[in-house]
Amino acid sequence: MKLLFFLSGSYTPLAREEVISLLDTYDIKYEITYNEGQLLLLNVNSSELDFLFRLGLTHFVLNVIIESYIDDGIEKILSDIEWSSYLNLDRTFKVRAKHKDSSFENLELLIAKSISKYFRDKIKADLSNPMDEINGILYGKRLIIGKKIPERSKKDFNKRKPQLRPFFSPTSIDPRIARAMINVSQAQKEVLDDFTGTGGILIEAGLIGLDIYGIDIEEKSVIGTITNLSNYGISKFDIKLGDAREVLDMFERSFESIVTDAPYGRSTKVDKDKDKMYRECFTTILDSFEKRCVIGLNMEYPFDELGFYIETIYKFRVHKSLTRYLHVLSK
Numbered sequence: 001m002k003l004l005f006f007l008s009g010s011y012t013p014l015a016r017e018e019v020i021s022l023l024d025t026y027d028i029k030y031e032i033t034y035n036e037g038q039l040l041l042l043n044v045n046s047s048e049l050d051f052l053f054r055l056g057l058t059h060f061v062l063n064v065i066i067e068s069y070i071d072d073g074i075e076k077i078l079s080d081i082e083w084s085s086y087l088n089l090d091r092t093f094k095v096r097a098k099h100k101d102s103s104f105e106n107l108e109l110l111i112a113k114s115i116s117k118y119f120r121d122k123i124k125a126d127l128s129n130p131m132d133e134i135n136g137i138l139y140g141k142r143l144i145i146g147k148k149i150p151e152r153s154k155k156d157f158n159k160r161k162p163q164l165r166p167f168f169s170p171t172s173i174d175p176r177i178a179r180a181m182i183n184v185s186q187a188q189k190e191v192l193d194d195f196t197g198t199g200g201i202l203i204e205a206g207l208i209g210l211d212i213y214g215i216d217i218e219e220k221s222v223i224g225t226i227t228n229l230s231n232y233g234i235s236k237f238d239i240k241l242g243d244a245r246e247v248l249d250m251f252e253r254s255f256e257s258i259v260t261d262a263p264y265g266r267s268t269k270v271d272k273d274k275d276k277m278y279r280e281c282f283t284t285i286l287d288s289f290e291k292r293c294v295i296g297l298n299m300e301y302p303f304d305e306l307g308f309y310i311e312t313i314y315k316f317r318v319h320k321s322l323t324r325y326l327h328v329l330s331k
C-alpha cells in the first residue's frame with residue numbers, strides 16, 4: 001500500500017527520520033517514492049500499521065488513493081476513482097484539502113462533488129465528526145488524494161506542554177519533539193532517561209506503552225517527575241535519585257534505548273566541571289544502551305571521540321538564547 005506522511009513544517013528533517021525509524025523498529029519494508037518538503041510518500045509491504053499512532057511530528061497519514069498531476073485534468077482524475085473501495089453508505093465522510101504553491105482553490109469542493117455523484121447523493125457528509133476523512137493535497141501541480149488513517153488525538157500534545165504540567169521547568173522539551181526523539185531511538189520495549197528533569201521525555205514514552213526508567217541527581221526533579229507522570233495517568237515507572245554516572249550500578253543492567261536531554265549548565269551541581277561531568281556521564285551512557293541513544297544538548301558534542309557512532313545531528317532554535325542539538329547515536 002502507498003502511504004503519504006504529511007510532516008511537520010517546523011521540524012521536517014527530524015519528522016522524516018521519525019517515520020523511517022519507526023518503520024525500521026517494526027520491521028516494515030518500505031520504498032520511498034517521493035520526498036519533498038512536508039510530503040513523504042512510501043510504498044509499504046504491510047497493512048499492520050497500528051504503531052503509527054506513536055508519531056509526534058507527522059500531522060497526518062493518508063492511505064493514498066491516487067497520485068497525479070492537475071495538468072491531467074482534475075475532473076477526469078476524480079471521475080476515475082472507485083470511491084466505494086474507500087467509503088461506504090453506512091458511514092459519514094468529510095473532505096479536506098491543502099494547497100501549497102498552487103493557485104487552484106476549489107479542490108475540496110470538487111472532491112466532495114465527485115464523491116456525492118459517485119454515490120448518487122446517498123452518502124452523508126459530517127463536517128464536525130466524520131467517520132472517514134478524504135484529503136486532497138496539491139503541491140505545485142502534484143495532486144495526491146488519500147483516505148486519512150485514523151489517529152489518536154494530536155491535540156493531546158498541547159495538553160502536555162511543559163507549562164501545563166504540575167512540575168514545570170522552562171527548559172523542558174516540547175512533547176512532540178520528545179516523542180520524535182523516542183521514536184528515532186527505535187525503542188520498542190523500554191526507555192531510560194539519565195537526566196529526567198521534569199519527566200517530559202518519560203511522559204511521552206509511557207503514553208506509547210514503553211517501560212520507563214529515569215534517574216536524576218536532584219530530589220525535587222525525582223518527585224516532580226513522579227508527580228508529572230501520575231498527572232498523565234502513568235503508574236508504572238522506576239525513577240531513581242542518583243548520579244547518571246552510576247546508572248549501571250543502580251539498575252544493574254543496560255537498556256534497549258536511551259533518550260535524554262542533558263543539563264545545560266544552569267544548575268550549580270553541573271557548573272563546577274561541566275566538561276568532566278559530560279565526559280563521565282556520556283561514557284557511562286555508551287555502556288548502558290543496546291539499540292540507539294538520542295541526546296539533546298545546547299551545542300554539538302564530539303560523541304565520536306568517546307566511542308559513539310554519530311548517525312545524525314538535528315539542530316533547531318528553541319528561543320533566542322537556546323539552540324538545541326539532538327544527537328542520534330549508535331555504537
Ligand SMILES: C[S@@+](CC[C@H](N)C(=O)[O-])C[C@H]1O[C@@H](n2cnc3c(N)ncnc32)[C@H](O)[C@@H]1O
Pocket residue numbers: 169171172194195196197198215216217218221242243244245261262263264265266267269270277281
Ligand atoms: C532534564 S536535564 C536538562 C533539562 C534542561 N536541558 C536543563 O538544562 O535544565 C536537567 C536535569 O539533569 C539533572 N542532572 C544534572 N546533573 C546530573 C547527573 N550527574 N546525574 C543525573 N542527573 C543530573 C538535573 O538535576 C536536572 O533535573
